[in-house]
Amino acid sequence: MENLVEVRDLKVEATTDSGRRVEIIKGVSLDIAPGEIVALIGESGSGKTTIALTLMGYTRSGCSISGGTVRIAGKDMVTLSERERAGIRGTEVAYVPQSAAAAFNPAQRIIEQVVEVTRIHRLMPAEEARQKAVELFRALSLPNPETIGGRYPHQVSGGQLQRLSAAMALIGDPRLVIFDEPTTALDVTTQIEVLRAFKSVMKKGGISGVYVSHDLAVVAQIADRIVVLRNGEVQEVGATADILTRAQHPYTRELLAAFEPKPRGEETVVEERKVLLEIKGLSAGYGPIQADGQPLVRAVQDVSLTVEKGRNLGIIGESGCGKSTLARAIAGILPASSGTILFDKSELEGSVRQRSRDHLREMQIVFQYADTALNPAKSIEEILGRPLMFYHGMKGKQRDSRIDQLLDMVHLPKTLRHRRPQELSGGQKQRVNFARALAAEPKLIICDEVTSALDTVVAAAIIELLKELQRELSLSYIFISHDLSVVEAICDEIVVMYGGRKVEEITPAVLKAPQHPYSKLLFSSVPRLDPSWLDTLELDPELVTTYGHR
Amino acid sequence: MSTYVLNLIAVRLLIAALTLLIVSFAVFFATAMLPGDTATILLGQAATPEAVAGLRTAMHLDDPAYLRFLRWLGGFLSGDLGTSYVNNVAVADLIGGRFINTMRLAGITTLFSVPLALTLGITAAMFRGSLYDRAVTILTIGVISIPEFMVATSAVLVFSVYLKWLPALSFANDVTSVWQMLQVYAMPVISLTFVVAAQMIRMTRAAVIDTINTPYVETALLKGASRPRMVLRHALPNAVGPIVNAVALSLSYLVGGVIIVETIFNYPGIAKLMVDGVATRDLPLIQSCAMIFCIGYLSLITLADIIAILANPRLR
Amino acid sequence: RATSAHAATPKSGGHLKAAGWSASTADTLDPAKASLSTDYVRCCALYNRLTFLDKSGVTQMELAESVESSDAKLWTVKLRSGVTFHDGKTLSSQDVVFSLMRHLDPDVGSKVNSIAKQITGVKAVDPLTVEITLANPNADLPTILSMHHFMIVQDGTTDFSKGIGTGAFKLESFEPGVKSVAVKNPNYFKSQGPYIDSFEYFAISDDNARVNALLSGDIHLAASIKPRSMKLVESQPGFVLSQTTSGNYTNLNMRLDMEPGNKADFVTGMKHLINREQIQKSVMRGLAELANDQPVSPASIYYNAELKPKVFDPEKAKFHFEKAGLIGQSIPVVASDAATSSVDMATLVQQAGAEIGMAFDVQRVPSDGYWSNYWLKAPVHFGNINPRPTPDILFSLLYSSDAPWNESQYKSKKFDGMLVEARGLLDQAKRKAIYDEMQVMISEEAGTVIPVFLSNVDALSGNLKGLEANPLGGQMGYAFAEYVWLDA
Amino acid sequence: MTQSATLSQKFGYRFSWVGMIGLSIMLFWGIIALIAPHIIPHPVGEIVDEDYFGAISSRFWLGSDYLGRDMLSRILMGARYTVGISLAAVSIACFCGVVLGMTAAVVGGWLDAALSRFLDAMNSIPGKLSGLVVVAAVGSSITVLIVTLAVIYTPGAYRFARALAVNINTMDYITVARTRGEGIFYIIRSEILPNITGPVLADLGLRFVFIVLLLSGLSFLGLGVQPPYADWGALVHENVGGLPFGAPAVIVPSLAIASLTISVNLLIDNLPQKIRDRNA
Ligand SMILES: Nc1ncnc2c1ncn2[C@@H]1O[C@H](COP(=O)(O)OP(=O)(O)OP(=O)(O)O)[C@@H](O)[C@H]1O
Numbered sequence A: 001m002e003n004l005v006e007v008r009d010l011k012v013e014a015t016t017d018s019g020r021r022v023e024i025i026k027g028v029s030l031d032i033a034p035g036e037i038v039a040l041i042g043e044s045g046s047g048k049t050t051i052a053l054t055l056m057g058y059t060r061s062g063c064s065i066s067g068g069t070v071r072i073a074g075k076d077m078v079t080l081s082e083r084e085r086a087g088i089r090g091t092e093v094a095y096v097p098q099s100a101a102a103a104f105n106p107a108q109r110i111i112e113q114v115v116e117v118t119r120i121h122r123l124m125p126a127e128e129a130r131q132k133a134v135e136l137f138r139a140l141s142l143p144n145p146e147t148i149g150g151r152y153p154h155q156v157s158g159g160q161l162q163r164l165s166a167a168m169a170l171i172g173d174p175r176l177v178i179f180d181e182p183t184t185a186l187d188v189t190t191q192i193e194v195l196r197a198f199k200s201v202m203k204k205g206g207i208s209g210v211y212v213s214h215d216l217a218v219v220a221q222i223a224d225r226i227v228v229l230r231n232g233e234v235q236e237v238g239a240t241a242d243i244l245t246r247a248q249h250p251y252t253r254e255l256l257a258a259f260e261p262k263p264r265g266e267e268t269v270v271e272e273r274k275v276l277l278e279i280k281g282l283s284a285g286y287g288p289i290q291a292d293g294q295p296l297v298r299a300v301q302d303v304s305l306t307v308e309k310g311r312n313l314g315i316i317g318e319s320g321c322g323k324s325t326l327a328r329a330i331a332g333i334l335p336a337s338s339g340t341i342l343f344d345k346s347e348l349e350g351s352v353r354q355r356s357r358d359h360l361r362e363m364q365i366v367f368q369y370a371d372t373a374l375n376p377a378k379s380i381e382e383i384l385g386r387p388l389m390f391y392h393g394m395k396g397k398q399r400d401s402r403i404d405q406l407l408d409m410v411h412l413p414k415t416l417r418h419r420r421p422q423e424l425s426g427g428q429k430q431r432v433n434f435a436r437a438l439a440a441e442p443k444l445i446i447c448d449e450v451t452s453a454l455d456t457v458v459a460a461a462i463i464e465l466l467k468e469l470q471r472e473l474s475l476s477y478i479f480i481s482h483d484l485s486v487v488e489a490i491c492d493e494i495v496v497m498y499g500g501r502k503v504e505e506i507t508p509a510v511l512k513a514p515q516h517p518y519s520k521l522l523f524s525s526v527p528r529l530d531p532s533w534l535d536t537l538e539l540d541p542e543l544v545t546t547y548g549h550r
Numbered sequence B: 001m002s003t004y005v006l007n008l009i010a011v012r013l014l015i016a017a018l019t020l021l022i023v024s025f026a027v028f029f030a031t032a033m034l035p036g037d038t039a040t041i042l043l044g045q046a047a048t049p050e051a052v053a054g055l056r057t058a059m060h061l062d063d064p065a066y067l068r069f070l071r072w073l074g075g076f077l078s079g080d081l082g083t084s085y086v087n088n089v090a091v092a093d094l095i096g097g098r099f100i101n102t103m104r105l106a107g108i109t110t111l112f113s114v115p116l117a118l119t120l121g122i123t124a125a126m127f128r129g130s131l132y133d134r135a136v137t138i139l140t141i142g143v144i145s146i147p148e149f150m151v152a153t154s155a156v157l158v159f160s161v162y163l164k165w166l167p168a169l170s171f172a173n174d175v176t177s178v179w180q181m182l183q184v185y186a187m188p189v190i191s192l193t194f195v196v197a198a199q200m201i202r203m204t205r206a207a208v209i210d211t212i213n214t215p216y217v218e219t220a221l222l223k224g225a226s227r228p229r230m231v232l233r234h235a236l237p238n239a240v241g242p243i244v245n246a247v248a249l250s251l252s253y254l255v256g257g258v259i260i261v262e263t264i265f266n267y268p269g270i271a272k273l274m275v276d277g278v279a280t281r282d283l284p285l286i287q288s289c290a291m292i293f294c295i296g297y298l299s300l301i302t303l304a305d306i307i308a309i310l311a312n313p314r315l316r
Numbered sequence C: 001r002a003t004s005a006h007a008a009t010p011k012s013g014g015h016l017k018a019a020g021w022s023a024s025t026a027d028t029l030d031p032a033k034a035s036l037s038t039d040y041v042r043c044c045a046l047y048n049r050l051t052f053l054d055k056s057g058v059t060q061m062e063l064a065e066s067v068e069s070s071d072a073k074l075w076t077v078k079l080r081s082g083v084t085f086h087d088g089k090t091l092s093s094q095d096v097v098f099s100l101m102r103h104l105d106p107d108v109g110s111k112v113n114s115i116a117k118q119i120t121g122v123k124a125v126d127p128l129t130v131e132i133t134l135a136n137p138n139a140d141l142p143t144i145l146s147m148h149h150f151m152i153v154q155d156g157t158t159d160f161s162k163g164i165g166t167g168a169f170k171l172e173s174f175e176p177g178v179k180s181v182a183v184k185n186p187n188y189f190k191s192q193g194p195y196i197d198s199f200e201y202f203a204i205s206d207d208n209a210r211v212n213a214l215l216s217g218d219i220h221l222a223a224s225i226k227p228r229s230m231k232l233v234e235s236q237p238g239f240v241l242s243q244t245t246s247g248n249y250t251n252l253n254m255r256l257d258m259e260p261g262n263k264a265d266f267v268t269g270m271k272h273l274i275n276r277e278q279i280q281k282s283v284m285r286g287l288a289e290l291a292n293d294q295p296v297s298p299a300s301i302y303y304n305a306e307l308k309p310k311v312f313d314p315e316k317a318k319f320h321f322e323k324a325g326l327i328g329q330s331i332p333v334v335a336s337d338a339a340t341s342s343v344d345m346a347t348l349v350q351q352a353g354a355e356i357g358m359a360f361d362v363q364r365v366p367s368d369g370y371w372s373n374y375w376l377k378a379p380v381h382f383g384n385i386n387p388r389p390t391p392d393i394l395f396s397l398l399y400s401s402d403a404p405w406n407e408s409q410y411k412s413k414k415f416d417g418m419l420v421e422a423r424g425l426l427d428q429a430k431r432k433a434i435y436d437e438m439q440v441m442i443s444e445e446a447g448t449v450i451p452v453f454l455s456n457v458d459a460l461s462g463n464l465k466g467l468e469a470n471p472l473g474g475q476m477g478y479a480f481a482e483y484v485w486l487d488a
Numbered sequence D: 001m002t003q004s005a006t007l008s009q010k011f012g013y014r015f016s017w018v019g020m021i022g023l024s025i026m027l028f029w030g031i032i033a034l035i036a037p038h039i040i041p042h043p044v045g046e047i048v049d050e051d052y053f054g055a056i057s058s059r060f061w062l063g064s065d066y067l068g069r070d071m072l073s074r075i076l077m078g079a080r081y082t083v084g085i086s087l088a089a090v091s092i093a094c095f096c097g098v099v100l101g102m103t104a105a106v107v108g109g110w111l112d113a114a115l116s117r118f119l120d121a122m123n124s125i126p127g128k129l130s131g132l133v134v135v136a137a138v139g140s141s142i143t144v145l146i147v148t149l150a151v152i153y154t155p156g157a158y159r160f161a162r163a164l165a166v167n168i169n170t171m172d173y174i175t176v177a178r179t180r181g182e183g184i185f186y187i188i189r190s191e192i193l194p195n196i197t198g199p200v201l202a203d204l205g206l207r208f209v210f211i212v213l214l215l216s217g218l219s220f221l222g223l224g225v226q227p228p229y230a231d232w233g234a235l236v237h238e239n240v241g242g243l244p245f246g247a248p249a250v251i252v253p254s255l256a257i258a259s260l261t262i263s264v265n266l267l268i269d270n271l272p273q274k275i276r277d278r279n280a
């Protein structure tokens, strides 16, 4: 059978700040047959997006294709003129970007953007294009297919937008569609809908696809073949089932292993169970305070929970359910509108400004995005040195040696101390972020999605680190995540939130049997490594309509 | 339009009004600080002390400052700009014709410079890094660097004295035909365009480039869109906010900043009037002119804000 | 009538555009309040005086047929008959009474109130005869009446914005600070003139812009251009310069009642330190006549030719400054563009001072407000005095003990006495003898340095004819409009 | 793009040639400003040439001005005023503007609203006219000029810095610093300032250009430096009568202004970029 895509010995170079040229794709070859879906998987920075883009004959600014050929239906995208390439884009190859929210022009109605391909390439009259778009909306099981196009991008949800961007890619009847991590930013419950929609449309049209992801379980549901990448090189290629069950390459095995993190292990024996943090009837939100003393947007309502010394509490729930708001209220960043916070037996003031320095020190918060949590203008040494100086008055040698210790604790080499955050990898940044919290010598650390921005291998390593530190320093964590397996791996208790309220509190032991219907839906939506999981999954339609994304 | 947007706009207008109040306060007291006793200036050297005292009382100059401020502000709000100290004419009459002249010059300059600047800025961004882009950049830097009186004087020398194409003076009031208007306004407008366009070009280019670097423009590229389409249909609508702000800031210069151009072309505008006012210590005149400039500035800025709000569908 | 007009034969017709250098919203058509050259030009075009000065400085009759007196105290003025105002009313003695008496009313704010004060009464004897009574004898009255402020307006006028006078032009429009347009008065009482049909006047304050407007053909006359612009005008064909050396001067004043002017040696030192020749040559590019620290110009019949300008002598100056104990002190000197060329003169003094160890701190202050805030007030400052028709006016305005503009606070009983004595003398020779001595006194005793008399240079386009120099100032004593004509 | 490899490596910054040229011209004028009094051939006030608007000659390298003074000396000394006053004014303006802007962004609430309104109000009065009023009120001296120019340009710097700081203020690391219990001063100085220095410097450069031009504009209105000294704008203005003859007295100071402002612009557009190449 004639291959639709033939990539041979592809090399891509990038020019760095100093003008040095580095090879980021080092001789990759791959084929895609018509109607076949191939997944590119690998850790962050392995070159997945870069390869996917070369299939469009495009490289991001600063990069260029330095060798090899990319043939799509016989035409070499590398040597074509810019005009000819533009002619192919949208009609033969189409692209579904990683973040649909960013890929839609905020100033244009959705329908305009969806049918734009037909206008650019003069494929069909405007009215016909509209009709076709509506059909696609229907096929992708979007609600109100007739009218949804008239909205602006900010007026639809993330999952819908992701499907709309697929419609945008499909309208030109391409022979190849490239999906770049289309579900990474979505909730597990939404992810299922989107995956299903994609799969059925591709099948129906016999369209070839490239599916980029770092999530093996997702890939398993949709791909025929998997290409494992690392550092711009292909590690292993194989049929989906083969890769999942008989992975040859050690890196692939590592990926597989990281997917199922080790469970909590045996509990550290705590002599007497002492309550560290007790929250009663906490409400918090945004916007002006209303007549009833509550804010306009009530993001968290009437939540009570306790954290015991040396034990961990997990908080899960879909995006926007109020997890971060709760964390911010506990930390005093966003003073709670009502409710009490008891910490180490004393009641805490609502706002950071009123809390004593010791209370601030004993409760630290670690944020999801290490990029924004670390000041890019400061060296690692300064970042770690400040809390030491601020809380413990350490100076000079003493501080230096303590910084070394901290770096050591989070398994970072000492040589890193003079670097700036942007000179570190994502995992390294998150470790520094964590080391800064440790520098305060806290009793409780609130971790808000600390692993969500990391790829599975790195995330698993961070989880291991957290566990290790807990053993050594007898810390407590509040661990916020939407990823169930991660919470499961580290927490003693789990709180499930929905719509700003706590709906259930469970222990890992009873994880498999949640009581609350929302918890049930949530837990059953987590993809399994089994390729047939999606096809056989049956969700209670009633649950989906009540709790799924509108 | 949603009530939310109406609210936003109302807030903008309220802020502008508040700022104007602060301005009026500052203007009143800054000008009141000018040295020279108004009554003495008015009556001249020969004035007797009694005459001066009499005039002071008649003009309420002896009242406490806040009372004078309130009286002045009240008058201003009710459209009474006061009476010129110098020649006893209502300030409104003095300003009237000149205000129209200023607005006309500003208007024509706007009509000319804004499309020019936007075109240059947008095309430079579109062909970023090309020879054309570089040429535009060098041109704008060059233009930004020359004092405006040099530009204006050189223009007069070349076009009036040597080539005799255009009149050296611009008497707005003599204009009777379109051809004459072109002649009269050509040089002031060109000189002012030199001053205001460079900044607009720079800002437009920067704003468009900023939006060109967004993923949705990249998406357009991956749909096979041409460069002009990417820029005009995708980048530009999203750069409207910063661009109108830059344009408003530049244009605010045309209300009060054109004193040099008015002087060199002898154009009877309001900036020169205010300079006259300062020279003769004609406080009502100075205050009214200053207020007009501030109102001009604030309306432009507020208008820009409102346009930016309306252009943003997220707020609509 | 004019078929083959000779160059010297006036031609009728045309629209004249001329530009002065200063204008503001304070522009007025009230002759009593006129203070800027632009006001004078407009008043000269719209109104007439009883008398005027001709180009050689001789007093001629205008609206008056004669101005006579036997004791210099009681004067009889006979008016010309058949003169009409622009609105058709006939000129009568009542108008003259009103026009002169106005200056005594403090509410009018007349600029010549101090001069007019010597008039104790003005009486209409019959429709064409007026009697003027003075407090003390003053033989100069006919000349005083030629001053621009003493233009004759209609009896009872309070609103001057219509500009109704007897003059050669009728006002068509007037915007203060912008411009004025006037058209030929067909009923003008003089047999000759005006020649031009209409006359447009405005001010271009920027020197270069004014010259450029002339060179580009936008205007026919650019008044009072700076010496540095002469090169340009001369280099262009078809333009001429009209030079007037009248009594205009820029002077350095040292108040004798304040530090450091209260030290006589400082004043003497300054008079030696000023380099008059360099001012004449470099600052004025030759457009000046050397002066000798007194205000009567060489054009005047009362000029004391014996009194020679002091020689530039830094060593002598240094000697005096040392004597005054001022060497090494920094002395502030206030100058401004408002006083023509004063900044350049100050720079020269500063430079000369630097060479003998005297530090002068030149403070250039803005033109606006200069006359009310610095002039007469700062210890050492520059002034600029316009020509006045008689020594008496000059002395009583500037040097008598009660002079309103006594720039250096010069006070001398003897001087005051001589001033009154000379004023009453109808014998010209005797007056000259007294004025000669007074000029010496000012030059030696007053705290004034008058380095040069400035020439006024007006630049004209070649086709503007008939403009002659006049001792009352540039632009033909500001009255050019009715005398000039435009050649094709 | 061409770059000096050795330099880049050493400082960890990437320079472009254009930027280097801009920097050298600026440094050149800076040095001239410092040493001018020692190298001028004639005192600035001395009339040395019989002629005026003299051409370039071996005696007067840059010709003579409208009074016959030596132009070379006047321009060299003029550098002191143009560069010095503008630099002082721009530093004060940016310092005040940036400090206020950051404070407003961090503190927020009423202070922010009040400051923003007040400075907006100040901004709305045209620069030349407020300069005119100030000088009419208190007279002209170098201090007054500097303060006036600084005051005129502070609101702009404030607006700019505030906008930047507001963005930075939403970053998690600021929240981290707050939850640590840090004071406002620390947050401003250590957390926000280092992150906005780049754009602030660029803004400062542009503001410098505007101040140079405004200073020239003020000279046009007669409000500049005291004689015999003159800033470049005043030199251009007082000699503009020589323009028709192409007198160096007017051409050279114009070129001086242009060279300074263009070089600042070139430098801003080509600021040395920090190399963030982690493998370097
Ligand atoms: N313009 C550039 N200059 C230098 N290096 C670049 C540039 N663009 C990408 N790279 C590098 O190329 C490598 C591959 O990047 P790419 O975006 O393809 O990775 P990815 O696998 O899609 O990662 P992710 O999962 O984070 O999206 C990374 O190491 C990245 O740092």
Ligand SMILES: Nc1ncnc2c1ncn2[C@@H]1O[C@H](COP(=O)(O)OP(=O)(O)OP(=O)(O)O)[C@@H](O)[C@H]1O
Pocket: A286, A287, A297, A299, A317, A318, A319, A320, A321, A322, A323, A324, A325, A326, A482
């Ligand atoms: N600054 C804000 N102003 C107003 N509403 C806000 C603000 N921040 C968050 N919200 C709203 O509060 C609700 C809870 O937000 P929160 O960030 O706590 O969610 P989350 O559970 O952490 O979600 P995610 O998983 O996406 O991080 C959401 O509906 C959100 O839109």
Ligand SMILES: [Mg+2]
Pocket: A048, A049, A050, A098, A180
């Ligand atoms: Mg990617």
Ligand SMILES: [Mg+2]
Pocket: A323, A324, A325, A449
């Ligand atoms: Mg969150």
Ligand code: NI
Pocket: C205, C206, C207, C208
């Ligand atoms: Ni000028």
